[in-house]
Amino acid sequence: MTETTLCFPLRDGDDDADREVLLIEKRRGLGEGWYNGPGGKCEPGETPRECAIRETHEEVGLEVRDLEKAGELTFLLDGEEHTVCHVYRTRSFTGEPTPSEEAYPEWVPIDGVPYDRMWDDDHLWLPGVLEGQTVAGEFQFEGGEPLDEAEFVDHDLEWDVPF
Template sequence: MTRQTRTLPLKRAAHVYLVRDGKLLLVEERMDDGSIFYGLPGGKAQPGETLADAAARQVQEETGLQVSDLTFVSLLEGELLTGTKNECYAMFARFTATAQGEIAPTDPEVVGVKWVPFDQVEGLVRYGPPPECEERNPLIWLPTRDYLAGEARTYYPI
């Protein structure tokens, strides 16, 4: 039997767990359908940019905070959104960091930034359609759920 191979676009992104007094910093972004999405600060890496550099840049854009002392927590990797127009091979890193500065987002998609108690984070996450939106895939949130429970693994296959 011949195995077929295919080439998928590669999506590299990095997000940061910023924690203060038992609360996790989340950004509020407006989705294409008008709904509000709560997510970790961070986002896509630019070509040639390391995941740590992408995390620091994206946190500054989305929150106004400067981060230092980034520490790797986990990597989520594999084929994502199989069968949709946005199917890709994803590499999503999660870091912790120290943050300085004042909250002042410059990213126009960010409509708010808030510190959320650990036990309320999952209640803000919307799972489900549209299938082309990886932020609503429960697998994307598994590393965060484990991190908040003190059970983070270093690798999460999709």
């Protein structure tokens, strides 16, 4: 089982229509060409929070602080636990997003998130997370490795989970 993170930096505009989230277009690895939040695999001895901070800095150059845990997502592949993803959001960061070998960052309006260019499950949980909710979810994929070529078959979500 792999432990991973996602971090969603948010910035507010003058009104709700101007609210934005920082997404990345993956340039390599799992999900290449798709959009998601910065994040990645936890290193040995690293907490998920530490991983989210490190990965966000490595991928887009932002120094994120005051992370709020917004989700814990378990992904099953062919009935076996494959990945647990810890989801964070923050409005506290310094720096300007810059591209890296792994990711191209882009500020996207909350109402313009490109769900058609994201993982099949993202449209089920990410809108709630961007609106301030917390979620625990389990997502079932079938078809073997690699995960980004497996078929999404089912899910279960629980909202307003205390973390």
